[in-house]
């Protein structure tokens with residue numbers, strides 16, 4: 001009994017009992033946390049993280065020791081051969097998009113084995129209409145629905161992979177807005193085993209958003225070839241409630257103009273629109289018929 005509130009004894013007892021019932025789970029979380037904490041410390045030691053690595057660089061930033069070491073630490077933490085951790089990857093969607101566009105070529109097939117992917121990835125693939133999607137570039141997409149209990153249909157996965165031999169199998173670890181359970185390493189391993197035995201050359205890519213440091217074992221150790229995730233989530237929100245220069249997925253930059261900070265953006269989703277913003281700004285400067293560059297040139301000539 002603490003001296004601050006006069007809780008009924010029944011409530012105190014119920015709270016105590018609830019804590020006892022959860023004790024095993026909390027202990028497991030502590031164990032995973034402790035393991036990953038020590039792993040990170042070891043990584044910092046191993047790569048000799050030092051003050052000089054936090055100094056700014058000039059020019060092109062080649063041989064930036066801080067950046068290179070950060071990549072090594074990420075690779076160590078996730079048991080990967082290599083890693084790319086960049087603040088310019090503005091969101092999970094952006095990071096996943098870069099990975100997908102980096103690996104898939106026209107005519108390739110991407111097979112998602114965890115039902116329909118997270119909402120913001122859909123326009124990237126072209127499941128929902130979006131100019132510049134993978135579909136636009138001739139990348140084929142198919143998916144395997146989850147079973148009624150939300151688990152992965154391993155039998156269907158094995159059959160589809162053997163038949164299609166897709167360039168990539170895509171796994172989404174956490175549930176997003178769906179009600180299915182998020183995948184644990186054990187289930188990710190089962191998927192990888194099925195895929196690799198049916199088609200060893202198929203690349204297994206994992207959307208690891210929200211999965212980082214949640215278990216001791218890592219996806220790269222159970223058969224995943226490449227994974228991407230998000231470390232920033234809400235960090236793009238400004239103090240005044242404005243978003244950074246993220247653009248709504250697939251939206252035209254002119255619709256919200258968040259870069260100017262002159263009005264409250266009318267969206268709260270992030271995605272490949274940020275590329276569009278950049279691309280369309282460059283386009284405006286181009287000397288084509290529509291380009292601002294051409295108009296500027298005309299003004300100068302006048």
Ligand SMILES: Cc1ncc(COP(=O)(O)O)c(C=O)c1O
Pocket residue numbers: 090091092093094118120172173174175176207209210230233270271
């Ligand atoms: C499973 C999953 N994938 C991708 C994303 C996209 O991440 P971001 O919102 O940083 O673009 C999320 C975001 O919640 C997610 O839950």
